[in-house]
Amino acid sequence: MSTAEPRWRRLGPDERREQILTCAIELFGERPYSAVSTTELANRAGVARGLINHYFGTKRDLYLEVVRRMVMIPQVAVDRLPKGTLEERVTESIRWFLDTVSRHSKAWLAAIGAEGVDPEVERILAEADERAADRVLEATGLAAETAHREELRAMIRAYGGLVKSAAREWLVRGALTRPQVEVLMNTTLLAIIREASPGLDSTAT
Structure with missing residues (x-):
């Protein structure tokens, strides 16, 4: 006897919204925005089209929410x-991101x-870069740093550019493996924290 839950099982508002968003992530990952219809989104999620409008507004609004989630x-x-060493926290942060x-x-x-x-x-991407800088500072114990804070955040934003490029080398080109990307991200972030960040005082004009 099958124990699978029926597709029409009643879900709470938060669960239903998450279900629609998950299906939208899949579809917008498979095809460009213009090639995905609201009807297809509704069919993939197993809901009426009206529910997409109810939870997200237009297809455009849903797409932008997918980008934010990503x-x-x-x-x-x-x-x-x-609550471990700096190395452990950096390693776990990067593994979470790559996962x-x-x-x-x-x-x-x-x-x-x-x-x-x-x-x-x-x-949205610019906002994500700013938020990522704050998250990295918090994860590495530098959230309370006030001296040269903006320069430090700029370094982290620059690091974010490396992260995106390295991920493309892994996911698109296949030129790097995931372990190689992890090592690159790990050593670069630790170098920023241990070497570049302390050096800001000596380079101030």
Whole structure:
């Protein structure tokens, strides 16, 4: 006897919204925005089209929410880190990121690939870069740093550019393996924290 839950099982509002968003992530990862219809989104999620409008508004609104989900680092990613050494926290942070990107690689690549093409996505990506800088500072114990804070955040944003490029080398080109990307990200971030960051005082003018 099958124990699978029927597709029409009643879900709470939060569960239903998450179900629709998950299906949208899959579809927008498979095809460009213009090639995905609201009807197809509804069919994939097993809901009426009206529910998509109810939870997200237009197809465009749903797409932008998919981009936010793909590029924004949530607070929980920092909260779940072990109370260990700097090396352990950096390692776990990077592994969480690579796990997340690997799980939804097509949708993540599509989101960051719209940079410089779609103004609304551009704004979301810029906000994500700022939030990522704050999350990294928090994860590495530098959240309370006040001296040269903006320069330090700029370094982390620059590091974010390396992260995106390295992930493309792994996911698109296959030129790097995941362990190689992890080593690159790990050593670079630790170098910023241990060498570049302390050196800001000596380079101030």
